[in-house]
Amino acid sequence: MKRRIFIVLSMSLLVFSLIGCDLLSNLLAQFDVTLPFTLPTGPVTTVDPDPAVSDRITAPTKLVLVDGTLSWTPVAGVTSYDIFADGVLLNSVAEVSYPVGVPVTRTIYTVVAKGPAGMLDSLPSVGVAFVPDAATEIALIDAAIATRGFPEGIPGFSAELVRRGMPAAEFDAMLEGISLEFEELDVAALSEAVDRILVLAATVIHREALIAAVIHIMPEQFLEPQLTAIEAMIESYTDLRDRTWNPSDRVMYDQIIRELQTRQAELLELQEMIEVDPDLVIASLTRLVDYLVEVLGGLDGGALDGLIALLEAGDADVAELLLVKNEMVQVLLDTIPEIDDFVLLYRTLLAFANPTDLAGAELLANEAAVRARYELELSLRFLLASEALFEELLSPHLMTVPEGDLLGPSRMIRAFAIDYLSFKAENADLIAAADAALDDATDYLLFRQAVRLSNTMLENAGTPQGDIDAMNVFYDAITPELFVKIEDTDELIVDRMMTYFAENAENAIYLKAVLRGIGYDGETFYNHATGETFDTVTEYDRAYLLASYAYKAELFRMIDEIAGSLSVDEAADLIDVLKVVFPMFLTDLDAINFDTAADADAILLAFATALDAEGTQAVAMLQRIAAYVVDNDVYGGIATIYAEADAYWTDLYGADYDAIEGMDRSYGRYRYMVYFAHHYDALLTPDMIAFLDAASIAYFDLMRAGMLPGSDLDDDYWDERQELFDDRLLVVIAGARACGDLDPDLLTEVDKDTLDDMFATLFGLGTFHDDLI
Known part of the structure; x- marks a missing residue:
């Protein structure tokens, strides 16, 4: 299935980097620690993730070593476990315990669950250590902590650190390195700072043990005090809100209370996750820290030094910045997390959501990881291919326009389109592999699972169930068949849009x-977009009219290029997509008022009814109109008529004829009207008129039902508007029939009145006639 790649940073980048970094930041916040550098994001390399590989079985958890016996929590469905000592296999057992005896030296034990049929073995569990003189090690760590401002120590921390296998000497060296980093770090010397951080990271060999010790003390030492404080603050602000008489103060206190409750919910989720499965948190954070160190190491020396040199120089040109950008992205492409890493973080996300209705979600962990990895690589390769876009973003013109560059959006879209097409051409094989990695049915299951996960997280955040149910009506309307249509239609339309913008510098935008x-x-008369100024009123009007004709001609050409060649089946698929996606879009913008699932059902029914009746025909009529305007060069023709009128008036009145008060403009005006009457006569065929009549009914039915923006008026108003529209349509049809073939030099007064009535009606309909000559 074609995959949508119209993104710069994919959801997988968010899953691996943002969720992971947010969790890490949440943990660091408990210690009031601020990192002296910005955590980098994203990574990847071209590999071939095999979606046929089954999920790994969950790793054993909660290892305990007591009196020479290692034990762990059983894993459902597992009948055999491998026991490792410092990475070396000791034995395979069917039980959930194993006598390891009393080793002579420090030994870290891990356990791997053997996968049942159709599943891979688990990753190694979080380790637990035997330390010959544990009491001495604990005392040394307590002493190291005491010398850093904690004379009473941190209850439980030292013992857990030793239990997990970190030597006291390593911990002390780490503390010394942190002291140097935070006391002597010179932000200006960024390269040296990175070197120091990497040296510090290299001293911490037992990162898992350190993270495990932090997680062990977090609930009691950090989360519970914060939760107690937040609860007290909520009670205090609630009391203030209930006692105040000022409505604005009530609103302010309610906002504060909501923010506190949100923070409270996040801390409770973290607390429960640590209580239920601390090993999962430890494993995820350990891999995240390892990964960040790996990325930072990859950036150090090459790309990072290049960036620092450019920053210090202060006058880097675009080519140099692009080179550094590509080097940095390449590092991310060379340090991709493994599929197992994505699975680990995916399971952590599920645990953090504390799902109540996600039974079976882990069964798709491997598929979700495969999709995330492909999306991540595609996103980074798009960044690598983004030359035109970055050149535009870094252009001096964009950065020096004081009040906004009106032409900037069009250049930006065109640059994006050029890079998009280049990216697709250069990565066709990778895109094809991503398309083939998972079938449509699996992709749909991942979509439904994402919806369920979103629901759970919204519930945890305190979102009213009614709001969640209302949004789910739209998601539930996306069937497996419609899901495929959305994907295919999206790529079809986006590809055509990107081709149009890439090939046209002076595009419609x-x-x-x-x-x-x-x-x-x-x-002053001026054009802020181009910097032109106009000396006379006539020059100003001329510029406006010619710009209007050029824009409208290009708009119809764009429509023709994007939608003109849609087949009947493609148009039908587009309408099926719009039945759900368009009302979802309107509700996201709060353009439609809806509060309940019943409201959402009514919205979908209304749009389905309207688009079932006229949707495909609307596409056909739009195609016909655009093709007619392009094929007959309608706006080129009117530009020619204006040029003739311009010359006529210049000869008659002089160069600045528009400055003459009450000047007779009938020469140009009636030529304009007859010209467009002719084209309306050609376009308003019986089937077009029948469509407009039916479309009027469908449109005003939606307005009466309150399903479109601005529809919050009573039915009588919309009944009147519909009747007025129908009457105006009849006036336009009659005018086009009567005047379409007239000679503008031989018009009678009756002809002129008919044309005046026709175009007054068109102005009332809000059509494209604000550029009357």
Whole structure:
């Protein structure tokens, strides 16, 4: 199945980096620690993740070593476990305990659950250590902590650190390194700072033990005091809210209370996750820290030094910045996490959500990891291919326009489109592999699982169940068949849009900006988009009219290129997608009021009814109109008529004829009207008129039902508007039929009245006639 790649940073990047870094930041926040550098994000290399590989069985947890016997929590469905001592296999057993005896030296034990049929073995468990003189080690760690401002120690920390296998000497060296880093770190000397951080990281060999000790003390030492304080603050602000008479104060206190409750919910989720499965948190954070160190090490020396040199120089050109950007992205492409890492973080996400309705979610862990890894690599390779976009982002023009660059959006979109097409061409094999990695059915299951996960997280955040149920009506409407149509239609339309923008520098958005830039500031006629100024009123009007004709011609050409060649089946698929996606879009913008699942059902039914009746026909009519305008060069023709009128008036009145008060404009106006009457006559065929009649019914039914923006008026109002529309349509049809073939030099007064009525009606309909000559 075609995969949508219209993204720069994929959801997998968020899963691995943002969720992981947020969890790490949450933990660091408990210690009031601020890192002296920004955590980097994202990574990957081109590999071939095999989706046929089954999920790994869950690793054993909660290892305990007492009196020479190692024991652990059993894993459901597992009948055999491998026991390792410092990474060396000791034995395989069917029980959930094993006598390891009394080793002579420090030994760290881990256990691997043997996967049943169809599943891989687990990753190694979080380790537990035998330390010959544990009491002495604990005392040394307590002493090291005491010398750093904690004379009473940190209850439970030292013992857990030793139980997990970190030597006291390693811990002391780490503390010394942290002291040097935070006391002497010179931000200006970034390269040296990174070197120091990497040296510090290298001294911490037993990172898992350190993280395990922090997680062990966190509930009692940090989370519970914070929860107690937050609860007291909520009670205090609740009391203040209940006693105040000022409505604005009530609103303020309610906002504070909501923010406190959100923080409270996050801490409770973290606390429960640590209580239920601390080993999962330890394993995830250990891998995350290892990964961040790996990325930082990859950046150090090459790409990072290049970036620092450019920053210090202060005058880097775009080519140099692009080179550094590519080097940094390549590092991320060379340090991709493994599939197992994605699975680990995926399971951590499930645990953090504390799901109540995600039974079986872990069964798709491997598939989710495969998809995330492909999406991540595609995202980074898009960054690597993004030359035109970065050149635009770094262009001096963009950075020096004081009040906004009106042409900037069009250049930015075109640059993105150029990079998008280049990326797809250069990575066709990788995109094909990503498409083939998982079938449509599995992709749909991942989508449904993401919805369930989102629901759970919203519930945990205190979102009212009614709001969740209402949004789920839209998600539930996305069937497996519609899901495929959304993916395919999305890529089809996006590809055509990107091709259009890449091939057209003066595209519709560019020409709209040129048109919008024409104005008058009370002293000067100017075009803010292009920097032009106009000496006379006539020059100003001429620029506006020609810009308007150019924009409208290009708009219809864009529509023709994007939608003109859609087949009947493709158009039908597009309408099926819009039945769900368009109302979802409107509700996201709060353009439609809905509060309950019943409201959402009504919205979907209303749009399905309207689009079932006229949707495919609407696409066909849009295709016909766009093709007609392009094939007949409608706006090129009107530009020619304007040029003739311009010359006529210049000869008659002089160069600045528009400055003449009450000037007779009938020469150009009626030529304009007859010209468009002719084209309306050609377009308003019986089937087009029948469509407009039916579309009027569908549109005003939606307005009466309150399903479109601005529809919050009573039915009588919309009944009147519908009747007015139908009457106006009849006036336009009659005018087009009567005047479409007239000679503008031989018009009677009756002809002129008919044309005046027709175009007054068109103005009332809000059509494209604000550029009347």
